[in-house]
Amino acid sequence: MENEFKASEDWLSSIPLMDDTQAGSLRRILNLAAQLPDDWSGMQGLTTLQEDFGALRFQLAFMSFALGLTHVHHLPAAPGVFKQPFNSLIEKILSPDVWTYWHYISTGNGPFNKSIGKQPGQWDPVIKDNIMYSAYVQSMALLYHYLFQDDKYAAEGALTFSIDPMFWDEGGKHFVYDEKSLNDHLYWSMVERGYLGIACEPNCVFQICNQIPILGFRFHDFVYGGSLADEVTSGYLQAWSEFGVINDSGHFNMMVQEHERQVITPDVLPWTDFWMGSMMHAWNPALVREHYPKFVDKWVTKLPDGSSFVTPAPAAALGLKERGNAHDFGWAAVCASELGDTSLLKGLHEFADEHLQPAWQDGGYYYRRCDQLLTEDGLLRAMDPHTSNALLPYSRLNVTGGLRKLYEEPLQEEHFSQPKLISLEPSLDVLRAKYDSKVQAMVLTLKPTHGMEKNSTVSLEITNVWKRGDWHIQRDHETLALCDSDNISSSTSSAQLKRLDDSVLIEFELTDITTLVLSWK
């Protein structure tokens, strides 16, 4: 087999393609990421002031996590699909639209923090408490650095929280951080709280929101070395042993009031179990797996047709007005995807596709917002942007143990030096992108996005292709070009190829689903 191309039909058919709803879910995220700054079309929920669990920060963060998981598990040879959109999501989460809620929420005096009285309003959104925002910025910036080996957010001031008002506070306010200083700040904030966690709203240390900085610490360890995540998780378990990560009923505790040192866990919140389970599975899978069946038994309604839904938590349990959302449903789907409960995941997706207003827009698959909580028959009716834009896409694009693998199995140097797609038309769907070092071949399957003009010329840039020996490019079994280690030796007229330093530029007309195979001898 030496000096022969090893990419066979069997090899090709062994590499799965993303299905229509997976591609549509990814496209939905890419479309939202591509919106102009502060255009939140399709992302606005029922509540104001960014207070609820579907606020912009949560949508942006879990869309970015979904991008990261999709890149690593489905399209590892196509960073070009993800890098710019991921960066856009980071830029969006730095917008004052996303974080200035903190000036008001930091004043406290709400249902869970009356005991500490009214606090002075803070502008800096990460300096104290508010881990429900700061950890997402930290983890997104570090995940971006890790996945794309781009240190742009390590530069001083690269994560600056700025407001430049027109008619008040001349000069504005600017809180200057970068991924390292923000990470350090969160780490030391954890240390001085004995690793119990950093509060969200003043006095409120939620377990779930402290899973996110742990992910960020892990990404920091991958980028910079060290073992912050191991240190913090060890301390976290020790600190929570006083209160119980899991309560006597076998469900996750929700939060501790810092001042009172008291646990609060309303017994009516499915998201507490499913959101926690989804995230904690990254570093404590045994505990999550042990209790997961109880979560499903308690919260999931299975229908005779095989579909399933989760009845939303009553908003009054957290002192809120009744609002229609499907967060509990969405987190159940994410948790089922992470735990590999394919039966439940299928049932939840079937329910959503049947009952929760599915729609296609610009190639993106999503669910229209609906504020009505339940049907007259007691079935879930509500849908909200967070569930539609982030949670259900995440659940479709994740793989079993996907977050666990992201956390536990660092990408090796080989991954970054392999051939990969680094640039493409934004309107192109990539259904498959993988390089196999054993076969020495890369497969790319492309599809015109819904609405793209037929017979459009597409342009792809693929890097790390030179200095690897003789190779060729085939499109749907037609050889487009023969290349040696340094040059394009010959090519057909049905594609234009050009060497660009470390990469090759390929242009051709795309009419339908097309598979490219780059194969080395």
Add this chain to the structure above:
Amino acid sequence: MEVIKNYSKPPTPVPGMFTLTDHNGNKVDQNSYAGFYRLVFFGFTHCRVICPRNLARLSRILDALGDRIDGIRPLYISVDPERDTPEVMKKFLEINYPHFTGLTGNQEQIDKAKKAFRVFAERKADPEDPGGYAVPHTAITYLMDRNGRYLTHFAENLSEEEVLERLTEQL
């Protein structure tokens, strides 16, 4: 927090200031060991697990440094000022961990030192010591430079070899 016009940067993670009394009764602060690196660990002499384990480990690491130990001042700062008087600390350290100098103070001074090193310590009932109490605390070792500024720290999950290697790199 540093504020320049409308720009503010995050605070120094570990300011490292303190005003305390050493186990010989001398008043000391972060400037008292000028010219020496400081290896700082917080704890309390009644501690049954964390302090003995860490002080013993750090003592072995200091021994492994050979002559370079002369450039370091190992400090053990109490989080239990009620019981840890200078005399108690001196007796505890001289017998068990002679490399270390104990530092203590009143509650306010200790609280300020804890804050300056971002240390968590909280007094709790101790089921194994009826009538007594424990003070669970951060088990981080801090390395401060010759001017008393934070250089790095060593968490408890690092191996002895890793701490020695990283400490040697810094000296």
